[in-house]
Amino acid sequence: MLKLENVFVAYGHIQAVRGISLTVPDHSVVALLGANGAGKSTVLRAVSGLVKPREGNIWYKEERLTRLRPPRIAALGIIHCPEGRHVFTDLTVDENLIIGGYARRDKASLRRDRDWILGLFPALAARLRQRAGNLSGGEQQMLAIGRALMGAPQVLLLDEPSLGVSPRIAHLIAQVIGQIRSHGTAVLLVEQNSAIALSVADYAYVLQTGQIRLQGTAEELRHNKEVEASYLG
Amino acid sequence: MKRWIYPRGVIILAIILAIAFPLKFGTSYSQYTLDLILIYGLLAVGLMIAVGYAGQVSIGQSAFMGLGAYLATILTINDHWSFWLALPVAAIGAGLFGYVIGIPASRLETVYFSVLTLGLAAALPEALIQLTSVTNGYAGLTPTYPTFFGIPLRTNASFYYVALAILVILLWVAHNWISGNVGRSLVAARESPLAAQALGISVAQVKALALGISAFYAAAAGVLLAFLNQYVTPDNFSVTESFTFLAMVIVGGMNSVWGALIGAALFTVLQPLTANLQALQQVIIGAVMIVVMKFLPDGLWSLGRRTARLTRLWGEGRLHAER
Amino acid sequence: MGQVLETGIAMGSLYSLMALGMVLIFRTTNVVNFAQGAMAMMSTYIAFAFLTSLHWPVWAALIAAMASSLALGALVERVFIDHSSRPSAPIASLIITLGLYSVLEGVATIIWGANPTAFPWTLNGIFWHRGHLVVSTNDAATFAVTLILVVGLFALLRWTRIGLAMRAMAQDASTAQLMGISLAKISSSTWALGSALGAVSALFLLPITYLQPTMMDTALLLAFSAAVLGGFSNLPGTLLGGLIVGVLESLVGVYVSNQLQNTVVFALIIVVLYLRPQGLLGRHDIKKV
Ligand SMILES: Nc1ncnc2c1ncn2[C@@H]1O[C@H](COP(=O)(O)OP(=O)(O)O)[C@@H](O)[C@H]1O
Numbered sequence A: 001m002l003k004l005e006n007v008f009v010a011y012g013h014i015q016a017v018r019g020i021s022l023t024v025p026d027h028s029v030v031a032l033l034g035a036n037g038a039g040k041s042t043v044l045r046a047v048s049g050l051v052k053p054r055e056g057n058i059w060y061k062e063e064r065l066t067r068l069r070p071p072r073i074a075a076l077g078i079i080h081c082p083e084g085r086h087v088f089t090d091l092t093v094d095e096n097l098i099i100g101g102y103a104r105r106d107k108a109s110l111r112r113d114r115d116w117i118l119g120l121f122p123a124l125a126a127r128l129r130q131r132a133g134n135l136s137g138g139e140q141q142m143l144a145i146g147r148a149l150m151g152a153p154q155v156l157l158l159d160e161p162s163l164g165v166s167p168r169i170a171h172l173i174a175q176v177i178g179q180i181r182s183h184g185t186a187v188l189l190v191e192q193n194s195a196i197a198l199s200v201a202d203y204a205y206v207l208q209t210g211q212i213r214l215q216g217t218a219e220e221l222r223h224n225k226e227v228e229a230s231y232l233g
Numbered sequence B: 001m002k003r004w005i006y007p008r009g010v011i012i013l014a015i016i017l018a019i020a021f022p023l024k025f026g027t028s029y030s031q032y033t034l035d036l037i038l039i040y041g042l043l044a045v046g047l048m049i050a051v052g053y054a055g056q057v058s059i060g061q062s063a064f065m066g067l068g069a070y071l072a073t074i075l076t077i078n079d080h081w082s083f084w085l086a087l088p089v090a091a092i093g094a095g096l097f098g099y100v101i102g103i104p105a106s107r108l109e110t111v112y113f114s115v116l117t118l119g120l121a122a123a124l125p126e127a128l129i130q131l132t133s134v135t136n137g138y139a140g141l142t143p144t145y146p147t148f149f150g151i152p153l154r155t156n157a158s159f160y161y162v163a164l165a166i167l168v169i170l171l172w173v174a175h176n177w178i179s180g181n182v183g184r185s186l187v188a189a190r191e192s193p194l195a196a197q198a199l200g201i202s203v204a205q206v207k208a209l210a211l212g213i214s215a216f217y218a219a220a221a222g223v224l225l226a227f228l229n230q231y232v233t234p235d236n237f238s239v240t241e242s243f244t245f246l247a248m249v250i251v252g253g254m255n256s257v258w259g260a261l262i263g264a265a266l267f268t269v270l271q272p273l274t275a276n277l278q279a280l281q282q283v284i285i286g287a288v289m290i291v292v293m294k295f296l297p298d299g300l301w302s303l304g305r306r307t308a309r310l311t312r313l314w315g316e317g318r319l320h321a322e323r
Numbered sequence C: 001m002g003q004v005l006e007t008g009i010a011m012g013s014l015y016s017l018m019a020l021g022m023v024l025i026f027r028t029t030n031v032v033n034f035a036q037g038a039m040a041m042m043s044t045y046i047a048f049a050f051l052t053s054l055h056w057p058v059w060a061a062l063i064a065a066m067a068s069s070l071a072l073g074a075l076v077e078r079v080f081i082d083h084s085s086r087p088s089a090p091i092a093s094l095i096i097t098l099g100l101y102s103v104l105e106g107v108a109t110i111i112w113g114a115n116p117t118a119f120p121w122t123l124n125g126i127f128w129h130r131g132h133l134v135v136s137t138n139d140a141a142t143f144a145v146t147l148i149l150v151v152g153l154f155a156l157l158r159w160t161r162i163g164l165a166m167r168a169m170a171q172d173a174s175t176a177q178l179m180g181i182s183l184a185k186i187s188s189s190t191w192a193l194g195s196a197l198g199a200v201s202a203l204f205l206l207p208i209t210y211l212q213p214t215m216m217d218t219a220l221l222l223a224f225s226a227a228v229l230g231g232f233s234n235l236p237g238t239l240l241g242g243l244i245v246g247v248l249e250s251l252v253g254v255y256v257s258n259q260l261q262n263t264v265v266f267a268l269i270i271v272v273l274y275l276r277p278q279g280l281l282g283r284h285d286i287k288k289v
């Protein structure tokens, strides 16, 4: 279980996250919704260690993440798939997947995961030898998710996977998120597209200017007109 | 923003220096050291603009200095130009040269700039030696004394006034550049190239301009050095000189005119102490660059300023609030 | 003419090795190592010290030199390089490597003196000749070692875990961390590797430069121009650049003057920056300021 307690993050004078507490239980998909600039990505960056909170704690099981550097956090199985894909464009698709499994040593389980991932995204299987930079936006997003899955995440931090991809691919990604959960991985899903996020999430938090304004089960929030009207869009 | 108290501070300093030192030291060796401080101060101020304002680390100042020195010397010997004409022509010539070679490198990452200027610094002494017909090769050249209304300026003290006057004028020019459009563009280009571009500032051009300005100052300093020493040889302008110049600027403070002057003074005064131990000097200069960059990136000047502020606050009993 | 080319290619191989080390370090850690030559010089002096003071056998002294160059690279990275993302970090690091250059040369002069010394062990003799074309044993060994190191380097980057991590870090360090890559480890490994490439180059240059504190000054500049020809990022371009620079140096030395190397190199840098700033084989998407 991943747990944030009263986390504050600032970039210089900009207070991006102001006192957030949230929980991602094992085997669940938790959505983090909010408009552009609400602080969603910053929350994920704080969890994966790319930024250090000014205040508050982040726990995974018994481990306090706030003290660890990003590679250590990744090795614990908390894998951050960043916004804007950030695939290594100069590396091949295959190399991107290999580097996703960088922290792991067990060849057999790596091979198993790789087969599973290529099954989830057959489009990647056909392009293993190509430079990742030559892939389409949707394919790069699949690769970014596949690369993150190669790290055998216990918790997957997924930042706006539907951003800039076609509705068809967004739908595919939503399905894959379901499969990732059934695989035993918890997902903290950041989205501006609340319809997609709420269709796969169990629970959701709505963020505005760095604070949580609303939370509830996906079911509740789906029927809450306020969500769309006041906080998103 | 970097503001330095220009006119008042400099004028007062200039008057004190002008009156006090030549009277006290006459034509002694100390007078020569003072002359050198003014000359290296001039060079350091120019380099400070390139390093501190444009973020371009030039290792080529020795070459620009040499270029200025040789140009002016040759113009006065071969073409019988007056010193007063040769000085600006040589400085502007070297400045233009700096600008032109700076253009392509300024479009790229800072490393190119440093590599290019290192190449220049390595090439110049060699080229001077090869061009024996104009430069007299290893043997060097002797420029004629500058005259002032027909009076030859032969003493270190009389030369001191020339150097001081030129330093004051060029500090004033630097002040105008820094506090004007050039300075603002440079700071904008350094702090946020994309935003600067959006404001219509050509980042590459202002950076090349900064190299041009620094070359101009180095060349002016080179002309003064040549006439002070009454002698130029290719040896005076080796790459190691450039390292010393960088160290001056870094130690004093990369962002301030006063810092550059302090650094120049410090190294000029200390230089004779290790003159017989060139290797030790190399070690000290390198170590100083490393230590200052690691522990005091804004140089001694910032330390002075910080201490002044802390003492003031302490005096006012506000130290706690400030922290 | 054939001989001029042979010499040029042999020298060029060594400039390529130096340059490959610098470009590797620059791509991965964003620092230009102006101390590359001085660090390599130190390693050859260490070999010298092991040979003459401790009377180690040649092979052991050479291994000691290589080990010390790896260690020196990693040490310099650990102690001196600014890893913060401050905008001034690259400039601070650049100035620090310049300072290090000065310190190392000074220290070597204080310990061993400024006079050129012959290295007590050389690869003498002629490896192969036909007509006027002579390939000395030193040149033959240079070719062989360069070939092995270049192939090895490319294989390392292509097929090994650490090589892949270096390439990932070069491209996007922040994302690389998210893959569990420790930037600190990769960064010091890269410096160690780059430093060792420089040391090999210095060892083979010894018959020409002799052992002296400034032995690598010219090589540093020539390696820099090789790196510029490679656009400071492209490794095959850098390799090619080194060879071109070596041949050019050799041609100028024979047909123009052997006192104009630096001037020619400077002219070459200027011309390349005006005409092909992205390097010989570089794509157009170079990083710009
Ligand atoms: N690297 C940064 N430096 C400064 N401010 C930043 C940085 N990244 C994000 N911010 C600011 O922090 C706030 C939250 O950003 P972010 O977490 O990216 O929001 P979201 O992902 O919800 O769009 C915004 O106001 C943004 O401008």
Ligand SMILES: [Mg+2]
Pocket: A037, A040, A041, A042, A083, A160
């Ligand atoms: Mg975001």
